[in-house]
Amino acid sequence: xxxxVLLIEDEPNIIEAISFILTRDGWTVHTHEDGxxxxxxxxxxxxxxxxLDVMLPGRSGYDILRxxxxxxxxxxxxxxxxxxxxxxxxxxxxxELGATHFMTKPFSNAEILENVRTLVAG
Amino acid sequence: MTVITPYFQREKSLSQSEHIGIxxxxxxxxxxxxxxxxxxxxxxxxxxxxxxxxxxxxxxGSVLGGLAQALGVDPNVLTAAVATEGLVPLxxxxxEPLEGFAAQFPGWAGVVAEQAGxxxxxxxxxxxxxxxxxxxxxxAGALHQVVSTVTxxxxxxxILVEGxxxxxxxxxxxxxxxxxxxxxxxVTQALAAYLGGAPEKTPVTAMDEATAFFEERGHxxxxxxxxxxxxxxxxxxxxxxxxxxxLDVYAQDAQALPLTxxxxxxxxxxxxxxxxxxxxxxxxxxxxxRLASLPARRGQPMMGLAICDGxxxxxxxxxxxxxxMVFGAGGCPLWPLYAALGQGMxxxxxxVVMPGKEAPRMTAYAVSQPIGxxxxxxxxxxxxxxxxxxxxxxxxxxxxxxxxxxCPREDCTARRIA
Numbered sequence: 001x002x003x004x005v006l007l008i009e010d011e012p013n014i015i016e017a018i019s020f021i022l023t024r025d026g027w028t029v030h031t032h033e034d035g036x037x038x039x040x041x042x043x044x045x046x047x048x049x050x051x052l053d054v055m056l057p058g059r060s061g062y063d064i065l066r067x068x069x070x071x072x073x074x075x076x077x078x079x080x081x082x083x084x085x086x087x088x089x090x091x092x093x094x095x096e097l098g099a100t101h102f103m104t105k106p107f108s109n110a111e112i113l114e115n116v117r118t119l120v121a122g
Numbered sequence: 123m124t125v126i127t128p129y130f131q132r133e134k135s136l137s138q139s140e141h142i143g144i145x146x147x148x149x150x151x152x153x154x155x156x157x158x159x160x161x162x163x164x165x166x167x168x169x170x171x172x173x174x175x176x177x178x179x180x181x182x183g184s185v186l187g188g189l190a191q192a193l194g195v196d197p198n199v200l201t202a203a204v205a206t207e208g209l210v211p212l213x214x215x216x217x218e219p220l221e222g223f224a225a226q227f228p229g230w231a232g233v234v235a236e237q238a239g240x241x242x243x244x245x246x247x248x249x250x251x252x253x254x255x256x257x258x259x260x261x262a263g264a265l266h267q268v269v270s271t272v273t274x275x276x277x278x279x280x281i282l283v284e285g286x287x288x289x290x291x292x293x294x295x296x297x298x299x300x301x302x303x304x305x306x307x308x309v310t311q312a313l314a315a316y317l318g319g320a321p322e323k324t325p326v327t328a329m330d331e332a333t334a335f336f337e338e339r340g341h342x343x344x345x346x347x348x349x350x351x352x353x354x355x356x357x358x359x360x361x362x363x364x365x366x367x368x369l370d371v372y373a374q375d376a377q378a379l380p381l382t383x384x385x386x387x388x389x390x391x392x393x394x395x396x397x398x399x400x401x402x403x404x405x406x407x408x409x410x411x412r413l414a415s416l417p418a419r420r421g422q423p424m425m426g427l428a429i430c431d432g433x434x435x436x437x438x439x440x441x442x443x444x445x446x447m448v449f450g451a452g453g454c455p456l457w458p459l460y461a462a463l464g465q466g467m468x469x470x471x472x473x474v475v476m477p478g479k480e481a482p483r484m485t486a487y488a489v490s491q492p493i494g495x496x497x498x499x500x501x502x503x504x505x506x507x508x509x510x511x512x513x514x515x516x517x518x519x520x521x522x523x524x525x526x527x528x529c530p531r532e533d534c535t536a537r538r539i540a
Contacts, residue, residue, distance in 0.1 A: 011270050013298045017277035020291065055266060060480045084269035106273035109280045 002026040003120055004047040008038045008064070009082065010056055018051070021109050022116060035059030039067040046077055049120050051112075052099075054083040054090070062097055069098035078119045082107075138201075140177030141225040142186075145200045147175040148226050149193045164188040242356040246331045249338070259446060259477055260528055264313045271306045275299055328360035333439055335365055341427075341440050342417045346373050347381050368438065372415065378404050379412045388413060393423060393511055395487045396469070406469055407491040410509035414440045424512035426484075428459050431493065431505045444482040445474075445510045446524045454523040455536040459508035462488035474510070475519035477530050483514035486522075 005022055009015050010033045019029045032041045035056030042050055042064075050068070054061035061081060068074040080101040081094045094102045101115055150160050157175070161168040164185060173179045181189065181200075190197040224231035278295045286292045335357060345352045352369055354362050379402055391397040399409040414427035426442030436453045453459065458470045469489040475481050488508035496502050523529035526538050 011274060013274035013278065013302055014270065016294070016298060017274060017281060020281060020286070020295075021277070024287075055478075055480045060482065062480075063482070084266050084273075105269050106276045109277055109284075112277075 002028045003049070004028045004030060005049045005051060005116060005120075006042060006047040007031045007051045008035075008041075008056065008061070009033065009051070009053040010035075011053075017109075018112065021113060025113055025117075027116065033057070035061070035064060038064045042068060042074055042077070043071060046074060048078070049116060050077060050079045051116075052079055052081050054081060054085070054094075062093060065094070065097045065099060080115060080119060137177055139174075139180050142181045142200050143175045143177040144225045145228075146181065146189055146193070149195060149200070150175075153193060155192075160189070160192055163192040239356075239358070243331070243358055246334045246361075249334050250330045258528055259524055260316060260530055261313075263478065263530055264309055264316065267309045268306065268313070271302050271309065275302045275306070278302070328358060328364055329437070331358060331361035332364040332368065335361065336368065336440070340417065341415045343369065343372060343415075346376050371411065375408050375412045375415070378402070378408060384412060385416055385419075388416070389422070393425075395509060405491065406487070406489045407507040410487060410489075410507050413509055413511075424484075426510040428453060428457065428508045428510075429505060430459055430463070432463070432503055434460055434463065437505070442510065442512070444512060445476055445484050454525055454529065455538065456520065456522040456534075457508060458486040458488040459506050462490045462506040462508065463504070465490065467491075473514045473517050473519045474522045477521070477523055482512060483516070483519045484510045484512055485514040486510045 005027050007015060007018055007022075007029055009018070009031070015031050015033070019031060022029045030047065032038055033056075036058030038052075038056065038059065052061045052064060056064075061083070065079055065081070068077060068079060078100040079098070080103060081099045082103050082105060083090055083094070084105045091102050100119055103112065103115065150157070155163075157168045157171050161171040164171070165188065166185060170179065174181045174185075186197055186200065190200055193200075278299050282292060282295050282299075286295060335354075343352050346369065354365055357365060384398070384402070387401050388398050391401070393413060395406060395409055395413065398413070399406050402409070411427065411429075414425050416422065416425070424442045424444060425440075426445045426447065427438065427440040428436055428447055429438040430436050430453065434453070436447075439447050441447055447453065456474075458472045458474065461472075462468075462470045467490055469487065471488075472486050473483050474486045475483050486508055487510075488506055490504055490506045493503040493505045521531065521534075523531050523534065529537070531537070
């Protein structure tokens with residue numbers, strides 16, 4: 001079984017496209033759509049990489065990331081943030097909270113694949 | 123030899139006599155008369171006229187009338203007050219004293235002052251409009267939908283171009299693109315209608331201008347902290363009056379709650395409003411205003427402020443990330459600010475959240491407060507103040523909005539605008 005990626009995103013068509021690209025590349029993709037329970041989901045079975053959207057129902061990706069970095073077992077877990085807002089302050093906030101990488105929507109399939117491979121290998 | 127210093131090389135302010143003298147001289151030169159000719163026409167000596175033209179003698183009464191008649195102007199043209207207030211902000215750029223200019227060319231000075239004021243008002247208007255766009259939740263929500271849909275279309279289209287390798291998957295992705303394209307069309311139409319439906323000219327009130335002035339300074343005035351005056355140059359007369367009143371309150375708060383001591387004490391109790399008020403024995407409202415004016419520093423939560431009068435009209439705002447408030451449209455009826463108005467002097471504390479998936483929980487503290495001098499005539503005025511602070515506890519928040527006119531909570535029972 002390939003390495004596990006947890007995609008936390010609430011847009012169904014984005015979930016479908018990213019899941020397809022990564023699965024085809026050999027990754028095992030799990031998805032989760034709710035911000036409120038996302039941190040629990042990560043802790044219950046930590047994946048090799050989390051792809052985390054910022055704007056989620058219930059709770060923002062920033063808050064989830066803060067939680068993950070505050071817990072011993074997920075402190076070093078690679079987390080790649082996805083956001084529709086690419087302003088410097090958003091990037092700085094993500095990196096300050098401990099994001100491993102930050103990607104602005106819309107992105108290319110090649111870009112997301114390359115980043116996933118790099119983050120898990122690194 | 124007498125050396126006459128040109129007006130533009132003088133450093134001190136000009137007296138009224140000097141203003142009149144400069145105008146007499148300018149008019150005399152313009153009509154091509156010598157001092158001797160003009161003095162003779164008026165019946166005074168040339169040396170006395172020379173002294174008057176240089177402000178060394180007062181010009182008034184029959185002499186002023188005679189000079190005006192001889193120069194072919196109304197006496198008021200020579201004595202009219204010189205309005206230099208609007209030119210003060212330009213003086214540094216000009217690098218020359220402005221009084222002489224204004225005295226010699228009052229008409230042009232008026233035009234320049236009016237233009238400078240207009241430029242300043244337009245700049246404030248642009249800043250206010252940009253701020254509204256940046257904080258408009260409807261616009262932000264629509265743009266987020268556009269970006270998300272474009273992301274999905276881009277990714278799905280790439281898969282199809284490369285070939286999904288499975289007919290079922292390809293059919294599914296075609297369906298997704300179709301659904302996304304419909305969604306995109308809907309969102310962009312709504313966005314166009316929203317922007318196109320906006321009034322062509324949004325009036326910018328003095329309150330907007332005053333708020334823009336405070337926001338430009340980050341709601342912190344270092345001059346007041348060290349006992350100096352704040353320059354209000356460039357503000358319209360109405361905004362000047364509002365800002366001056368706000369700064370008076372700021373100065374009172376700064377005196378009662380000295381910056382260094384206050385900032386340290388607030389940080390020590392993690393910005394707990396009641397604890398800070400108890401520590402300094404000051405009213406909650408003063409503590410809230412002072413907290414909202416603290417300059418940003420590491421570890422300090424975001425803080426916003428809203429103040430209203432007894433009619434619920436918002437009279438002051440400090441917006442903050444996560445709690446965007448709109449001025450012109452009025453506040454949200456669900457803000458604890460309004461609950462405080464009905465609670466006597468009992469303070470209200472609630473965890474609240476603005477619309478939007480990304481909106482953080484904020485703790486709102488509110489309390490009503492007397493306005494002006496208290497009296498027993500039954501006509502004492504009351505208002506309320508609310509401070510919103512970031513990093514709220516993880517308790518279920520009360521949903522609130524930025525104000526009905528731009529609030530996306532369409533099913534809200536408190537909504538007053540359909």
